[in-house]
Amino acid sequence: MNMRVGRQNPLNRRDFLVMLTGASFTLITACSSLSRRRRSELDEAIADLESALKNIPPGNNADLLAFADSMRDQALAMRNANNAFAADFNKAAVERSTAGEELSELATKHQQARANSRNAFLQLQDELHAAVPDEYWSDILDVLNRRASIISPTIGSRS
């Protein structure tokens, strides 16, 4: 499916920035950690994305909205899969009779599925990045860094 869009940009400026940064942070949090702090970050990123989607008039920028929808759905699917793996792994691990090899196989199987899902997600993000007009880029970095400072002390100290 080719969802690449042209350079015309009738999108609301704020919504566009929120959508892109929300999508980026959805990716980060879905891929990296199950900590409570990061789960909260993912929820906030998704809330931003949902808010932006609601504010954009229907029928306008349908391709970009399709990107955002797909990225959100895929990020949620990745988080679901991650949670399911963590639950399955621990359920098996607390059974004393479970062999170490079984746990390793479980981990390997999940790791492969996780990498495949993430690659599909990065492809969507790649296409979304390609659709970003140049004049928006510095604003996107500002928003990206502001959100980054919430989850990364290192980034926060640089900005």
Added chain:
Amino acid sequence: MPVLATLSAIALLRNSSQPQPFFDPDLLRELLADGLSDAPDDTLAESMALAVDLKSVVERYRVSVDSGIDAYINASQGPGANKESLSRIFAVVDQERSKALNRIVRIRQRLVDVLDEQQWKAVFG
């Protein structure tokens, strides 16, 4: 409707969270302390040492994730960011994740060796 579906999915995830002692060293330590209160001192000490090892593994993985996030954000700061460059960053995190999971499996196996069936049941139910 998509908003409702998303919120429902998040609520379901939150409600379905279950104890994960082998990903949560503090929880493991609590379970060991409760379940092994009548166990010989050396059994408790060996088990607690494994919980400390688990904490070290989990912390190390968290550090690698934080580094990965920094790298991802840095790499994203330009229109040249693409699937390949970002995949390389996540591949490093994947390696660390794989190592962490292997270490967790080994720690859990050592715990199987330390605890007999009754002790194991007292800890994990």
